[in-house]
Amino acid sequence: MGTIALGVRDNVAARFWGSTNGKKAVMAVTGLILFGFVMGHMLGNLQIFEGPVAFNDYAKFLRSVPLGLWLARIVLLTSVVLHVTASVQLVLRKRRARPVAYASKESIASTYASRTMYWSGPIILAFVIYHLLQFTFGVTGVPDYQEGEVYRNVVSGFGQPAIAIWYIVSMLLLCLHLRHGVWSMFQTLGVNHPRYTPILRHGATLFAVVVAIGFISIPVSVLFGWVS
Template identity: 35%
Template sequence: MHLFTSTVGRKVLMAVTGLLLVGFITVHLLGNLSVFAGSEAINIYAEKLHSLGPIVWIFRLVMLALFAIHITFGIKLTVENSAATPEQYAIQVSQKTTFAAKSMIYTGLIILVFLLYHLLHFTLHVVHTGAVATLEPLVNGRLNVFAMVGNSFTSAFVSIVYVIAMIAVAFHVTHGIQSFVQTLGWNNGTSQDKVTAVGKLAAVAYGVLYVAIPLAFLFHIVKV
């Protein structure tokens, strides 16, 4: 099996990169939830991350490679699948394809556009510069990431963009989890229904917890 050229190889690449990306969004979610523990918590968390120096850049390169592989082969598989199945309607009905499965390419593209916007916002600081400027003055010698995030989400526009993107993440993860469990052969003895249920439960948890962050600031439940 050639990893990059055979269909099975590409599916394995999608599964492994997808699994690692789920790992990333889990750690990223836990870090971001620290906004609920008061302003200092996320500022300390961000300072610790930035203090890792070269490790941060290695991590960024790995992330870039994971996203690039996942997106490239995701698009390729979608194009190939649609070319190979002209009678898509009949096939989808017979396989009881879910909405999450059918919309993988669309939720994936929404996440891609979100990611570019998100990096321009919180990493490169080139959009929503008013809110980004509140990174300074430093608080206890640290950049005020809490103020940057909080002031960004008090804008209804920014919050709605994030809520839409986080719903796309939740749908993508629902089918993604089922898919990589199946591709990597981890469902030995476990019924498909159980795997589906775990995928759904995890996706609801990601959706609710991620959406809670912008909404908490928008509705002033957490105050900047």
């Protein structure tokens, strides 16, 4: 009568990755890394308000330590791959876990941000790819892309309203994604306390909004001609 003990995969790492909890832990850790990057990137970008020289120097500085740059890129790329793979697998699992949908289903407690993670994520990913093509590789979105002329490229790129709006919308989605993701990673990693969790949740919202405002300030400034 079904009381046969099963030997689950013996490899510890495989078993960890094989469980939803393990995948979520991986998503939390990689999410934390990506959040750290986003914060740093946003603060770096704000140097655009110090003028072309300072901004281009900052970009040059980043390229002056190729080892560090590539290390960061590898860590970030790995994080993205793990984050995305885990989320895709969890979505597939979610589908299998409820094969018959409800005729009527209400959400009564969850935030809009938390329910939209599964599509804010892919859109942000699409944005990141476009963003890299635009500013790192100069393939598209900047009419007269010039390697190393970062300030010029930004002004030129955001000078086109459609591209600026696409950027702004993506940053708003990033804001939503972080609003849930930043506190959720603590929960996933096992940090929850009746006193501190509410602070964490508010903190996550605050950081998400700060990140979004920080990023959005740039295309807005370009569009309004404050940065040119």
